[in-house]
Amino acid sequence: MRPIQMVDTRSQYQKIKNEVDKAVLDVMDSSAFINGPSVKEFAKNLEAYLGVKHVIPCANGTDALQIALMALDLQPGDEVITPSFTYIATTEVVALLRLKPVFVEVDRNTFCLDVVDLEKKITSKTKAIVPVHLYGQAANMEAIMAIAEKYNLFVVEDNAQAIGAEFTFSDGAIRKTGTIGHIGCTSFYPSKNLGAFGDGGAICTNDSELATKMQMIANHGQSKRYYHDVVGCNSRLDSIQAAILNIKLAHLDEYNNARQEVAAYYDKAFGSSEKLAVPAKADFASHVYHQYTLILNDVDRDGLVSFLAEKKIPAMIYYPVAGHQQKMFAQFNIGEQHLPVTDWLTERVVSLPVHSEMDNEQLEYITSAVLEFVKR
Ligand SMILES: *Cc1c(COP(=O)(O)O)cnc(C)c1O
Numbered sequence: 001m002r003p004i005q006m007v008d009t010r011s012q013y014q015k016i017k018n019e020v021d022k023a024v025l026d027v028m029d030s031s032a033f034i035n036g037p038s039v040k041e042f043a044k045n046l047e048a049y050l051g052v053k054h055v056i057p058c059a060n061g062t063d064a065l066q067i068a069l070m071a072l073d074l075q076p077g078d079e080v081i082t083p084s085f086t087y088i089a090t091t092e093v094v095a096l097l098r099l100k101p102v103f104v105e106v107d108r109n110t111f112c113l114d115v116v117d118l119e120k121k122i123t124s125k126t127k128a129i130v131p132v133h134l135y136g137q138a139a140n141m142e143a144i145m146a147i148a149e150k151y152n153l154f155v156v157e158d159n160a161q162a163i164g165a166e167f168t169f170s171d172g173a174i175r176k177t178g179t180i181g182h183i184g185c186t187s188f189y190p191s192k193n194l195g196a197f198g199d200g201g202a203i204c205t206n207d208s209e210l211a212t213k214m215q216m217i218a219n220h221g222q223s224k225r226y227y228h229d230v231v232g233c234n235s236r237l238d239s240i241q242a243a244i245l246n247i248k249l250a251h252l253d254e255y256n257n258a259r260q261e262v263a264a265y266y267d268k269a270f271g272s273s274e275k276l277a278v279p280a281k282a283d284f285a286s287h288v289y290h291q292y293t294l295i296l297n298d299v300d301r302d303g304l305v306s307f308l309a310e311k312k313i314p315a316m317i318y319y320p321v322a323g324h325q326q327k328m329f330a331q332f333n334i335g336e337q338h339l340p341v342t343d344w345l346t347e348r349v350v351s352l353p354v355h356s357e358m359d360n361e362q363l364e365y366i367t368s369a370v371l372e373f374v375k376r
Helices: 009-015 017-030 037-050 061-070 088-096 115-120 141-151 208-217 239-249 252-270 301-310 327-332 340-348 360-375
Strands: 054-058 079-083 100-104 126-129 154-158 166-168 174-176 183-187 201-205 222-224 292-296 349-352
Touching: 009 017, 017 037, 017 239, 037 054, 037 201, 037 239, 054 061, 054 208, 061 088, 061 154, 061 183, 061 201, 061 208, 079 088, 088 100, 088 327, 100 327, 115 141, 126 141, 141 154, 201 208, 208 222, 239 252, 252 292, 252 360, 292 340, 301 349, 301 360, 340 349
Parallel strands: 079 100, 079 126, 126 154, 154 183
Antiparallel strands: 054 201, 166 174, 183 201, 292 349
């Protein structure tokens, strides 16, 4: 059996090696390392894929979120509502910009922002909501957009884990995640569903004014060379990464389908176990399984992880410490936070390997091992 990994970027690369190697060598030959033609081409291709007017490539997903928030003209102390149950980047950028993170509860089944708690967290200082499509499944964007409209708030989607996923509105309209809010942000970190061979990220929007502004912010606040109108930063996707992403984008649906097949295998194997809750699927969303995350019911999680490790099966806890428990936010006087579902989840979730390069032999081995442990 091939070794089992959380992600297998090497095997994925081997299948498209000739194409990728040629594209990389072409960039090296041209020496257009920064803002070469591949960057523009990738932005165009991603716009077409997502069905969005503007894609602004940048250095990584964290920068994408930061640039998005910088474009909204928020004032220090303005409140930004985000889930606590997410990767730290989502909330860290809020704090970095001296905005106040306000943590919202997540739904215990879908792991995404709880829209009932969202409305409760809105105050006169709330300016924006950052929903996260956690593990690859969309948050309830229709409800979130309705609340945002009611209170006149910006919505910045953290789409780092869900590129390619779709959301179905009640009128039947289907949109890709990351294109529904005012701004969507994504990451091309190598292990993401669309992974570069290094860092990368992108911002998308249908709002041309915001697009121009974010383009400027990502480029030292300049619209014309050496004329800097706003305070910006330096955040670029390099040409080599763009050339690789251009090739991989054509395979993204195939990669996501392969992840869905792995998830279906796990669902079938674990579905009848009382000890394991398989990831719930919301009827409004497709799921692209950036992670396959189980909720354990009365199972020794550390015991399971070490049992699997002995069998050379990796398993990860995303995330063991939620945002509201992180020391970095103490300075914001967030006070005592009551997020029982988030706390409950951080103690019970476990993520199993899911990627485009898994075979049935590996899946059979993993599922047997998990079931062996939970049945003891
Ligand atoms: C990966 C990730 C990010 C950050 O992306 P980087 O490219 O690593 O900066 C932000 N939010 C979420 C939910 C992520 O999973």
